Amino acid sequence: xxxxxxxxxxxxxxxxxxxxxxxxxxxxxxxxxxxxxxxxxxxxxxxxxxxxxxxxxxxxxxxxxxxxxxxxxxxxxxxxxxxxxxxxxxxxxxxxxxxxxxxxxxxxxxxxxxxxxxxxxxxxxxxxxxxxxxxxxxxxxxxxxxxxxxxxxxxxxxxxxxxxxxxxxxxxxxxxxxxxxxxxxxxxxxxxxxxxxxxxxxxxxxxxxxxxxxxxxxxxxxxxxxxxxxxxxxxxxxxxxxxxxxxxxxxxxxxxxxxxxxxxxxxxxxxxxxxxxxxxxxxxxxxxxxxxxxxxxxxx
Amino acid sequence: xxxxxxxxxxxxxxxxxxxxxxxxxxxxxxxxxxxxxxxxxxxxxxxxxxxxxxxxxxxxxxxxxxxxxxxxxxxxxxxxxxxxxxxxxxxxxxxxxxxxxxxxxxxxxxxxxxxxxxxxxxxxxxxxxxxxxxxxxxxxxxxxxxxxxxxxxxxxxxxxxxxxxxxxxxxxxxxxxxxxxxxxxxxxxxxxxxxxxxxxxxxxxxxxxxxxxxxxxxxxxxxxxxxxxxxxxxxxxxxxxxxxxxxxxxxxxxxxxxxxxxxxxxxxxxxxxxxxxxxxxxxxxxxxxxxxxxxxxxxxxxxxxxxxxxxxxxxxxx
Numbered sequence: 001x002x003x004x005x006x007x008x009x010x011x012x013x014x015x016x017x018x019x020x021x022x023x024x025x026x027x028x029x030x031x032x033x034x035x036x037x038x039x040x041x042x043x044x045x046x047x048x049x050x051x052x053x054x055x056x057x058x059x060x061x062x063x064x065x066x067x068x069x070x071x072x073x074x075x076x077x078x079x080x081x082x083x084x085x086x087x088x089x090x091x092x093x094x095x096x097x098x099x100x101x102x103x104x105x106x107x108x109x110x111x112x113x114x115x116x117x118x119x120x121x122x123x124x125x126x127x128x129x130x131x132x133x134x135x136x137x138x139x140x141x142x143x144x145x146x147x148x149x150x151x152x153x154x155x156x157x158x159x160x161x162x163x164x165x166x167x168x169x170x171x172x173x174x175x176x177x178x179x180x181x182x183x184x185x186x187x188x189x190x191x192x193x194x195x196x197x198x199x200x201x202x203x204x205x206x207x208x209x210x211x212x213x214x215x216x217x218x219x220x221x222x223x224x225x226x227x228x229x230x231x232x233x234x235x236x237x238x239x240x241x242x243x244x245x246x247x248x249x250x251x252x253x254x255x256x257x258x259x260x261x262x263x264x265x266x267x268x269x270x271x272x273x274x275x276x277x278x279x280x281x282x283x284x285x286x287x288x289x290x291x292x293x294x295x296x297x298x299x300x
Numbered sequence: 301x302x303x304x305x306x307x308x309x310x311x312x313x314x315x316x317x318x319x320x321x322x323x324x325x326x327x328x329x330x331x332x333x334x335x336x337x338x339x340x341x342x343x344x345x346x347x348x349x350x351x352x353x354x355x356x357x358x359x360x361x362x363x364x365x366x367x368x369x370x371x372x373x374x375x376x377x378x379x380x381x382x383x384x385x386x387x388x389x390x391x392x393x394x395x396x397x398x399x400x401x402x403x404x405x406x407x408x409x410x411x412x413x414x415x416x417x418x419x420x421x422x423x424x425x426x427x428x429x430x431x432x433x434x435x436x437x438x439x440x441x442x443x444x445x446x447x448x449x450x451x452x453x454x455x456x457x458x459x460x461x462x463x464x465x466x467x468x469x470x471x472x473x474x475x476x477x478x479x480x481x482x483x484x485x486x487x488x489x490x491x492x493x494x495x496x497x498x499x500x501x502x503x504x505x506x507x508x509x510x511x512x513x514x515x516x517x518x519x520x521x522x523x524x525x526x527x528x529x530x531x532x533x534x535x536x537x538x539x540x541x542x543x544x545x546x547x548x549x550x551x552x553x554x555x556x557x558x559x560x561x562x563x564x565x566x567x568x569x570x571x572x573x574x575x576x577x578x579x580x581x582x583x584x585x586x587x588x589x590x591x592x593x594x595x596x597x598x599x600x601x602x603x604x605x606x607x608x609x610x611x612x613x614x615x616x617x618x
Contacts, residue, residue, distance in 0.1 A: 026555055029538070031437060049446055067412040134318035137600070141555040142573065146450030149577045150329040164616070212396060223531070230559065233448050234574060253452055275444040282440060 022211065025287030032283020033242035038271030038276035046092040057243040066259045071110020075261050079251060084262060088269055090243040095273060098159055098228040103220035105163035111213060117171065117200050118178025128171070135168045141227055148236040155228075158237045162224055173216055177209035215284045229270045245270045304608045312601045316594070320375075323589045326369050327582045338479035361473035375590065385575070390587050393572060401448070401568035404491060405475065405553055407484055409546055412499055415442075417542065419496070420503025425530065426537075427508065442497030448559045451490045455563075458486065468565040487564045491556045502545045507538035524582070540610075541561025547603050551596040 026032045044054060054074075061081035069076045069262030075084040117128040139164075147161035181187065182205065190200045231237040232246030240247070245266040334583035355361050359370055374381065425437045459467035465485050474481040510516065511534055520527045557570030565571075569588070576584035 030433065130311070132312050134315045134322065135594045137315060137551075137554040138322075138589075140595065141552045142558060142592055143576050143589065145558070145574070146326050147329070149580065150326055150584075166500055179361060188564060200314055211512065222444065226444075230446060230448065233559070234444075234562070249449065249452070256452065256456055257460055258474070260460075263452050265458065267446070267452060271441070271445040274402055274446070275441055278440050279437075279445045 022284070022287055026283045028282070029283035029286060031279040032287075035175075035279025036282065038272055039280065042092050042096060042273055042276070045089050046096045049089045049093055049296075050257045053083075053089045055083035055086045055300040057082060057087045057090040058125045058241050059083070066255060066262070067262065069257070074207055076259060078248065078262055079255060084248075084265060087243040088265060091245040091248065091266065092154070092268065094238055094242060094244045095228060095246075095270070096157060099221040099225040099273070099277070101219050102159045102162040102224035102228070103158060106166030106220060107170050107213060107217050108164055109208075110167035110172075112208070113167060113177055114122055114171040114176075115206065118175035118203065119201055125175070127189060129175070129283065131170050132168045135165060137293025138165060140223075141163045141230060145231060145236065148231055152300050153236045153239055158228055160229050162227060166220060166224070167215055169220070170260060170271070171215060173212050174209055177212060178205055178258060181205050181208050182274065184281075211228065211288050215281055215288060218277055218284055219281035222274040222281065225277070226274050301608065306607055307607070308601055308604050312597055318370055319593045319597070320590065321368075323586050324371060324594070326589065329363070329584050347475055370603035371586075375587075380587045382597045383576075383581050383584050385579045385581040385584070390583050393584065394569065394587065394591065395407055397567060397569050397572055400470065400472075400566060401557055401561070401570060403484065404487055404557060404566065404568060405550065407488025407558075408495065408553055411489050412495035412549070413494065414545065415496030416441075416499025416545075417503055417539075419500035421507060421535065421538075423500065424503040424507035424511065425544060436504075438499045439497040442493045443501075446559075447494065447556045448563060451486070451560060452495065454490060455484050468563070470564075470566045474497065483564075487560045487566060491553055491560050494552060494556060495546065498546050498549055499542065499553075502541040506541045507534060510534045511536040544603050545605070547599045551592075554592050554595065 044101060056282055059082060061077065064073070064077050064081045065071055066079060066080070067077040073083050073085065075088065078087065079209070113132075116134075117125045143159065143163040143165050147164065148157050150158040151161065187200060187204060190204055227243070228237055229246030229249070232244050233250045235250070238244035238247055240263070248266040249263050249270070250260065252261075253267065255262050301586045329615075339467055352361070362370070378391055380394070382388065383390055383393060386393075394450055408455065419435050419439065423432045423439075426432045455467050458464050459573035469483055471483055473478045511530075516529060516533060518535050524532075554570070557568060558574050559570075560566070562574055569591075571586040573592075575581070576588055
């Protein structure tokens, strides 16, 4: 999220073909295509969890507490006798939902702030950038934890806290893009024909600044999943009995010696999801980086 | 140079002021107020007189701006208040736990350097090979997998399946150096792999950039062996980002320490922070947030000044 994304703006008029070229570059990037594959599978699992799961994630069987893997329960059962495999499938819903909504919220906030700062410049820009710098001093996880604790447990509060601390990267990237784009002749032309600043931002600047924001969103989804599971692991976030990877991992950790899969399997799912989004983000960045383009580094 | 340092210092002070406001605001967000939250479950909280007395004692009956000014004044003077949970002096709590967390950070940094530099160099030298792809994937995995899961997997493998190291616990170095190192082996490794992955990626791209420079071509053209070119001319300038990445990853390490110290039962600053957050022990929570932010701020400031010293263009632009 805070990593530097060096991306050239897509030239106006060629945006459709440029986007197609970008998609092609991402698919040619081996790690990115692996990431896309994993994300597709996870989305499928999240959407069709009720059809794929052999049991309800809430059905308890207290006679089969912490059962080892078997034909009936592929990954065994948890401490309340619930089917672990079914709970993992349902857990994908929570993580992907939080990941996508949190990063969309922080992107919306950050892009709006970055646009205003970059387009106006001067005092407004200086003030906004100092505030952004202040927010960048906060290790996000610690502040999200503190905010979630202050607001009380629950997914909504985690997402809200994430948006409050996750917008800075987007604001910086957007501002950087706007500073480049606003000097281009077509913006001057738009001003000359009397377009309002709002319309110039919406119609001309934003569409041309989309590419690096996309990279940041992809990486932020992974970060948000990591933070949601981390917050749930420490006891805030999702509340029982909702199935969540972070929560399962935490409870499973207590039974590590007797039922290792109880904590290892949810952790694997979290890692897979985060790695997949980072692979795609990495591929997108390579595909968009003007320094790497054509340097033989894109096809990895 | 002095002007540049002055400007950076002023920026940092403005940011610090904003940080203190934000930290104060977070504590205010606790529904009801912090004392009510801390007293939840306590029979006395139903006694209005007791609640009023405690609120007066902590200054919570004052207007919000006064509360902020008093809190800031005390904080700057080193009076960080007393913990609501334990009744200890907060500054003493910090000083007591700081060496433990610093030991964890020092060990983690050693692991990060030991993993990150060789992997980054090999990745750059064997660019686009199968080995490079494997290492790149490895570094992304190292950066991506959550510290808490990595810790659990390693505890399962090295403490449960093959009992080589203790699963958790802390023994002070002064008490038993060998047992201390054995107990810190896993926590430092878990904390170091994330920075190691990050470092490897920066070293790889930095070295690749250096290897594309004209003077490297000149070195090759004058007949130096590839080994001499790399060792004598490329590695040194390629290592510039190492200090930056290590410095900047300390902020991330602090967040990682929150998990690592909880999982491995290490009584450091991270565990204290988590406990404070959960007990809504707001004097400890506020102090933790300020110290964490101050740490990042100071590291950023040093990196900025170092860059200004190393690269005159940065000074001029600022």
